[in-house]
Amino acid sequence: MKPDRVTLVEVGPRDGLQNEAAPVGAAEKIELVRRLQDAGCREIEVTSFVSPKWVPQMADAAQVMAGIERRAGVRYSVLTPNLKGLEAALATRPDEVVVFGAASEAFSRRNINCSIAESLERFAPVVEAAHAAGVKVRGAVSCALGCPYQGEVTPDEVERVVVGLKAIGVDHVGIADTIGVGTPLAAQRALERALKHYPLAEVSGHFHDTYGQALANILACLDLGVHVFDTSIAGLGGCPYAKGATGNVATEDVVYLLHGLGIDTGLDLDRLVDAGAYISGVVGRPTASRAARALLAR
Ligand code: HMG
Ligand code: MG
Numbered sequence: 001m002k003p004d005r006v007t008l009v010e011v012g013p014r015d016g017l018q019n020e021a022a023p024v025g026a027a028e029k030i031e032l033v034r035r036l037q038d039a040g041c042r043e044i045e046v047t048s049f050v051s052p053k054w055v056p057q058m059a060d061a062a063q064v065m066a067g068i069e070r071r072a073g074v075r076y077s078v079l080t081p082n083l084k085g086l087e088a089a090l091a092t093r094p095d096e097v098v099v100f101g102a103a104s105e106a107f108s109r110r111n112i113n114c115s116i117a118e119s120l121e122r123f124a125p126v127v128e129a130a131h132a133a134g135v136k137v138r139g140a141v142s143c144a145l146g147c148p149y150q151g152e153v154t155p156d157e158v159e160r161v162v163v164g165l166k167a168i169g170v171d172h173v174g175i176a177d178t179i180g181v182g183t184p185l186a187a188q189r190a191l192e193r194a195l196k197h198y199p200l201a202e203v204s205g206h207f208h209d210t211y212g213q214a215l216a217n218i219l220a221c222l223d224l225g226v227h228v229f230d231t232s233i234a235g236l237g238g239c240p241y242a243k244g245a246t247g248n249v250a251t252e253d254v255v256y257l258l259h260g261l262g263i264d265t266g267l268d269l270d271r272l273v274d275a276g277a278y279i280s281g282v283v284g285r286p287t288a289s290r291a292a293r294a295l296l297a298r
Contacts, residue, residue: 003227005264009043009204010036012279013064015080015248016236018048020283026060028282030067035278036233037071039271045077045098045230049085053238055115056243058154061223064103065092077138081112086126090133097130099123099170103157107178111142116161131169139170140206144190145182148242172202174230177217178206179245180210184220191221191261205226207249209235209288211275215251215257222263229254234276250289252276270295 013032017024029047036044046068052059053184056274061078070077077096080086087095101119108116123139130137143150144158162173173194177187188207194203205221206229207214218229235250252272273292278288287293 001225002044002222002261003028003225005227005265005266006222006258007043007228008041008254008265008267009045009228009230010041010233010251011045011206011230011248012233012236012251014045014047014058015230016051016232016234016279018055019240020057020240022058022283024282026063026067029060029064032233032279032282033064033068033207033277035271035275036128037069037074039275040265040267042073042266043075043077046080046094048079048087049168050079050081057240062088062092065094073289080126080130082122083125083129084261086129090130092134094135096136096138097256098127098140098174099126099139100140100142101161101164101165102147102178103153103161104143104147104150107143107147107241110149111239116164120168121162123165123170127169128221136171138172138174139165140174140176141165141175141194142239143242144175144233145177145186146179148179148244155189158190159196162197166197172204173198174206175207176202176230176248177208177214178239178242180214181207182207182217183213184216187217188220190222191224191226195226200225201228206247208229208237208245208247209249210244210246213251218249218254218257222261233272234292236279236283247288250276250287250292252295254289254291256291269273
């Protein structure tokens, strides 16, 4: 049965902007977060504390975290691949941190420069230190539905990483289709493996929309009862280490879908469209959200 209420984790400021060729300034990122909050976003992935040599677009992480206006009831998360990232992140008071692993060895090496086993060893002290600071930890499982280097990825490979993340105390797992190749049954098969080890509220879906399947994948996961999804304003996004992958599913499109199904999100679609128009102007591209385009043309 589908849930009555869905939480969308807005990843636009992070996933959305980590792959832009022309860097977006900290002031624009801060303004985007403000507009997202005005639209009702209560979970915002703000930035990444990663190596600036690997992802220069996120080099202003501390500045952005210091500049955002914190609002009561809003949870702010950031990516932290290692202890160095965690230490820098904790100084900026996030509510949640995200370690990011992969279901494919090849992608793990390309994205974080280590094997899957090494990544789990590296994440273990990050989880411990985050918990000691009272901060929740999410774990992303990239390439859960396919890998740009390895090709097919099986549910067994997904489950293996989920089990590894659980063993080191990660609180929540996000099953990610990094390159947007997945289709609904494959999405269900992957999330079902996560649900064997984590409660419903602690499993989420993160779908890039390269093949236009993301909304269908979300609908299929709603049928499993999953009620947390990552989405990105204006459909921005991509991973610098997953060439050719397009953005995440657009927040506006998912909200249109969910409200049409009578599912509450707490989000204001018109204000989201405004936020999407703002950031699309900043990056100099039309929005990738079909719902936003339709609403703007009214
Ligand atoms: P490495 O080169 O193996 O790391 O990279 P290292 O420990 O050897 O350090 C190399 C240099 O980076 C050193 O500086 C470190 O101090 C520095 P140097 O001595 O050369 O001047 N460094 C750092 N600086 C700042 N913050 C840090 C940090 N760590 C090391 N945290 C590393 C390993 C993990 C750091 C690197 O591979 C990296 O930063 N990768 C991040 C890649 C990334 O951000 N990808 C995108 C996010 S994941 C994603 O988009 C997927 C997701 O959306 C889900 C999905 O769609 O699949 C979540
Ligand atoms: Mg992503």
